[in-house]
Amino acid sequence: MRSIQSDRRALLRGFAGGAGLFAAQGLMPAWAQSGSAGLRTDLPTLDGPDVRLTVGHSPFTVGGRTGHAITVNGTLPAPLIRLREGQTARLSVTNTLDEDTSIHWHGVLLPFHMDGVPGVSFPGIRPGETFRYEFPVIQSGTFWYHSHSNLQEAMGHYGPLIIDPAGVDPVAYDREHVIVLSDWSFLHPHEILDRLKKSPGYFxxxxxxxxxxxxxxxxxxxxxxxxxxxxxxxxxxxxDVNGTTYTYLVNGHGPTENWTGLFRPGERVRLRVINASAMSIFNVRIPGLGMTVVNADGENVRPVETDEFQISVAETYDVIGLDGAHVLAVGIDHGHAPARDTHLE
Incomplete structure (x- = not known):
């Protein structure tokens, strides 16, 4: 396995005492909320079993530049979908693009014709059509969903999927934050692939x-x-592609935007970390604090304590922080624009 570029090595950083801003943050509705003013804070949570999704074109702005994205319900990442073990999920997906699209439910056990891979398990979703995914939910854990059509995933067509257990969760926690890591380029993914095919070391x-x-x-x-x-x-x-071409995102926020997740001192906080990147591997750590890994790729595991873990493309890890007495700020050290530590008084 290849290691990552040095400008991606610091993913979780920045802690400060106090929780005086928590009450104000409680009014923010989004799973991808941030403690930094003026940022995208309206990414919704869609509770199952009935969910409606629309795939379409959207502008996406990061680092002061605006590019073209393919999004679900107009957001990047796509909405957080929350299901419960034992339900029958019914997810209606409408395609407003001028090309076929699809959604693959990554890691979810379901009937083959609901898997969402065009040319393998179903024909894809044609422009202007709506496809209804329906399947029994027979597991729980942290998963994600994404397109399997025309490199749309690299353009923003991905989102988190959380399935809560039918009974009591064996992992005890007071609060959770979903953290979607990804890479973004203003260069079209087809152009990136074309250059790599002509010269593997192009970037x-x-x-x-x-x-x-x-x-x-x-x-x-x-x-x-x-x-x-x-x-x-x-x-x-x-x-293959590094920080000279990619901007690295936490919940759709770039290196200088510093996505922030808050919690009260003393709470056990569960971080559900998802690597939704096109080809980037991330090393995740919380400087000065340890983590306990409790779930990997949707499966509960025997708890493992660590200071850092490496998460490859499409993997998910759930961790519990070993010290809940701080306010958590999540940022990216991009190399060109260092991540800011957020200090809350």
Whole structure:
């Protein structure tokens, strides 16, 4: 498994004492709410078993630039869908695009014709049509959903899916935050793929050089370079597309926007972390605090304590913070614009 680009290594950071702003935040309706004023705070939660979704075109602004996105119900990420084990889910999806679309329920156990992969389990959803997914909910945990059509996922067509257990949840917690990690580019995903096919190292702007070998700046010996050359591999190719092309998002918020999740001191907070990126791997940590992993890819696991975990594309991890006496700020160290620590008095 390849490691990630250094500008993605710090995902969770920034803690400060006090919870004086909590009452004001309680009025904010969105699962993706932020403690920073002026940001997107209206991403809704849709409770099942009956849910209506509309796929369409939307503008998306991050870092002062606006691009074209494909969204569900007009938001990026898509709405948080909440189901309960034992229900029969009925999810109606209307396509307002000028191309086919689809929704795949990632990790969910369901009949094959409800899986949502065009050309495999169903024909896809044609422009102007509505398709109704209907299936029994026979599990619980943290999942997500996304398009399997025309690289739409890379353009914003993804969202979180939480299934609550029918009985008492074996994981005790007082509050939760859903954290969707993703990558975004203003370059169309078809153009990214086309350039990669023509040159696998197209987006790698930090390659080893002859002058770097002579000066020692590359930090590699001649023997090491021969080893990599024998494998026909670039030692600096740690990601096909990196921070020179991608902006990395937390719940649709960019590096300078600093998505923030708040909670009262002493609460056990469950973080449901989802990697909805197109191709980026993230290292997740909370500086100064430990975490206990309690769920992986929708399955409860024997609790494991850790300071950091690596989450690959399409994976989910649920963690409980080991110290609930702080206000949590979540940001991204992008490299070009360092994440801000949010201090709440």
């Amino acid at each position: 790698n702007q930090s390659r080893t050089t002859l002058s770097g070998l002579v000066s020692g700046e590359d930090g590699m010996s001649l023997e090491e370079r021969r080893m990599w050359g024998g494998m026909r591999m670039d030692p600096r190719d740690i990601a």
